Amino acid sequence: AQSVTxxxxxxxxxxxxxxxxxCNYSSSVSVYLFWYVQYPNQGLQLLLKYxxxxxxxxxxxxxxxxxxxxxxxxxxxxPSVHISDTAEYFCAVRPYGQNFVFGPGTRLxxxx
Amino acid sequence: DAGVIQSPRHEVTExxxxxxxxxxxxxxxxxxxxxxxxxxxxxxxLIYFNNNVPIDDSGMPEDRFSAKMPNASFSTLxxxxxxxxxxxxxxxxxxxxxGPYEQYFGPGTRLxxx
Numbered sequence: 001a002q003s004v005t006x007x008x009x010x011x012x013x014x015x016x017x018x019x020x021x022x023c024n025y026s027s028s029v030s031v032y033l034f035w036y037v038q039y040p041n042q043g044l045q046l047l048l049k050y051x052x053x054x055x056x057x058x059x060x061x062x063x064x065x066x067x068x069x070x071x072x073x074x075x076x077x078x079p080s081v082h083i084s085d086t087a088e089y090f091c092a093v094r095p096y097g098q099n100f101v102f103g104p105g106t107r108l109x110x111x112x
Numbered sequence: 113d114a115g116v117i118q119s120p121r122h123e124v125t126e127x128x129x130x131x132x133x134x135x136x137x138x139x140x141x142x143x144x145x146x147x148x149x150x151x152x153x154x155x156x157x158l159i160y161f162n163n164n165v166p167i168d169d170s171g172m173p174e175d176r177f178s179a180k181m182p183n184a185s186f187s188t189l190x191x192x193x194x195x196x197x198x199x200x201x202x203x204x205x206x207x208x209x210x211g212p213y214e215q216y217f218g219p220g221t222r223l224x225x226x
């Protein structure tokens with residue numbers, strides 16, 4: 001069965017510091033990979049996705065994630081976080097021809 | 113497009129009452145998902161539809177929950193009778209199909225059962 005692991009349930013970080021949110025998955029088939037962000041009292045929004053091609057994908061607000069097939073990982077990084085990045089981040093996989101599987105989420109708190 | 117639309121945004125009801133949550137997916141999307149989110153259990157998939165047909169309802173907690181999709185532009189999630197433990201945020205999401213397409217989430221319905 002497919003699964004997604006986000007080892008860190010909470011990540012506190014100071015403003016302007018770098019951050020990495022980890023995501024590992026298991027799947028017997030190839031997958032599409034996604035990161036979603038949920039701001040307080042809102043629905044989930046797509047942050048970035050890997051479908052094929054370059055293993056490094058970027059979002060418009062400075063986040064990036066790298067697909068590592070050998071390590072079955074899709075870690076999310078940002079070199080310098082802002083207060084406004086405080087949110088919950090969900091990693092999701094969609095195995096080819098199958099349904100989405102979401103991770104448990106990581107709550108990022110950016111401290112002044 | 114207006115995105116996925118859910119109504120109501122907030123619902124407060126008493127235990128034992130029937131609750132109906134509504135969702136309008138993005139036009140052209142043929143897959144629809146209902147999720148429940150709580151602090152304790154996180155994000156849980158309740159049921160999903162492909163082309164208006166329920167494909168997997170294994171996440172529906174019990175017989176008190178039912179979902180329908182009478183046409184491509186409307187779905188309901190009904191709880192009857194409601195219980196305090198049903199209090200949660202319920203999200204609807206839609207996607208274009210089985211391929212490399214992301215899910216688009218609605219704003220959610222916050223349900224409080226007293």
